[in-house]
Amino acid sequence: MLKAEIKAEILRDVVEIIQTIVDEVKFNFEEDGLSLKAVDPAHVAMVELSLKKEAFINYEAKDTELGIALNKIDQFLKLSSPSDNVTLEHVDDENRLVLKVNNITQKMPILDTAGMTDPSVPQLDLPINVKILGKHLQTGVKASQNIADHIAISVNKEGFEMFSEEDEDSVKLSISKEELEEIAASEDVRSLFALDYFSNMIKSVDSNKVVTVELGKDYPIKLQFDFADGNGQVMFLLAPRIESA
Amino acid sequence: MLKAEIKAEILRDVVEIIQTIVDEVKFNFEEDGLSLKAVDPAHVAMVELSLKKEAFINYEAKDTELGIALNKIDQFLKLSSPSDNVTLEHVDDENRLVLKVNNITQKMPILDTAGMTDPSVPQLDLPINVKILGKHLQTGVKASQNIADHIAISVNKEGFEMFSEEDEDSVKLSISKEELEEIAASEDVRSLFALDYFSNMIKSVDSNKVVTVELGKDYPIKLQFDFADGNGQVMFLLAPRIESA
């Protein structure tokens, strides 16, 4: 059973974040809020998102797992303004989710969740922890897109660096320690990532928000940030690419 | 003979409205103003438009029938600002229409009107008459476009409804009697229309303008609204689609 009301802009954030990884996902509405986990089809990237019931205007739910095509919610939200209130309703054993905003009622089918994996999130103990503004990550991605299809991320005693090269072209974004919000680094680290995946994740970050980046040599990169006034939490994991010698 | 001057934005409205139905049309400039009638090539939709001489800054005309390619006027208007004054001139037996705005003079060929039908507008006595804001119709169309290629329009004791469905997806826009500008309904009615045609017609409506909608079960829908400060009148007719059982 689910009966909830939420600002359109918060629901839009949820959809945008998850869409960077998958097209269809299992929404888990529990008594204390919503949670989602997803791995991309190639098993390179993972997202974990939670949204406390406090992020909703009204919230009442009990063990409701709903498989949803995200583009349908996306299209529905385009009929609303960011500050509109959206209601979500699902009656147990019904095969449709009902969304309402203003004078509009949209019903969409519940997808079979049998094929949707419930990924287990690996516990990683990464040696580098950096807090950085989203806009720096976005600038680094934008600069790299002109150059190559991969991006190296490194942390050393100077600070944080994003680097791409291909043949004789190269571009580097350097953020000094003083420009970072925080840095805890026990060693120098450099890892390589697929730029398209990294770029997708970074797009869903608010540019003035602080992102926590965790990094280890040839380990996945972990990005964490909050949304919905701190009531929402996002964690992305992206596997490294092996650097060709 | 034609010699007229008009605000660019009013001429643009005329072109936009007619273009929803045809690409080429016969402009009838009579002593008391302009009138146009057109049916789309598939004979599904019809438009009738009249613009009184009072809508013009200057107007002098006598029995002038001019076949015009609408995209040429459209392109010419893109060289102007909405508040610019445009002049239209045609000398009898000349094969070109002359348009002027600012420092620009454009001449365009008069098309042969022999092949342009002069459709006779059917007299319909429809049981439902609703006055509704253009923006509601536009929202209903936008919502339906995500779902299906047809739209059902119905009026019942609750009010006015636009509804689309395909498989398990559906969307409904409900405008209660109180939200309508006016309603006169002697029976419940529901008719189905092709969404692309309906959408085109609705696009040319000003969102804050009142549209008169007339409806009868499995009859054409009639939409009427005015423009140019009440000096212009538009009537669209759209044939219904037969609902599959």
Add this chain to the structure above:
Amino acid sequence: MLKAEIKAEILRDVVEIIQTIVDEVKFNFEEDGLSLKAVDPAHVAMVELSLKKEAFINYEAKDTELGIALNKIDQFLKLSSPSDNVTLEHVDDENRLVLKVNNITQKMPILDTAGMTDPSVPQLDLPINVKILGKHLQTGVKASQNIADHIAISVNKEGFEMFSEEDEDSVKLSISKEELEEIAASEDVRSLFALDYFSNMIKSVDSNKVVTVELGKDYPIKLQFDFADGNGQVMFLLAPRIESA
């Protein structure tokens, strides 16, 4: 050797102007400033640009010829704001140019300039000299693009005219002597030009800037304007098309 600092918007102007003619060009950094010359691959249009050292924030250079792919500078500049300071650095015998803005460092390969011609600019003594606002030229081009792929430019006792026609369609922009900034004309002249080339050149002009147009019957048209607060000079030449009888 080159070590220079310049406002991003001035460097962007240089790139935009040259890109209307070629994709790759030889930058000549001399002690007193930058100069560029280029002919398009079909040898129909030519550009000559100079930028005095006073246009730079800092400037130090000596006999540095650098072959550069303009789209790479263009992409780099998209990472900056117009008012950002960009530095350009090249060490003799190095095969890369180094650009910096904010936290970003981009390196791009120097192209072989052996195949880049150093066109000699013809000395033309043209009978017509008109000074006109860029926006008039832009309006004339926009109007003509709907009609034909060529444009006639003429000057006579009434003033300046841009004219296009194809079959029965025609469009004319007339700028009277009073609307021109200046006119010196010893005879009436009319020449025809390829619209795509002319349009490209005109796009790089600031609409409120005065352009000097020099014209002679069936001679190339010469366009001149300055930028960078008068420290930059641009000259375009465009060969005429032969009018079919």
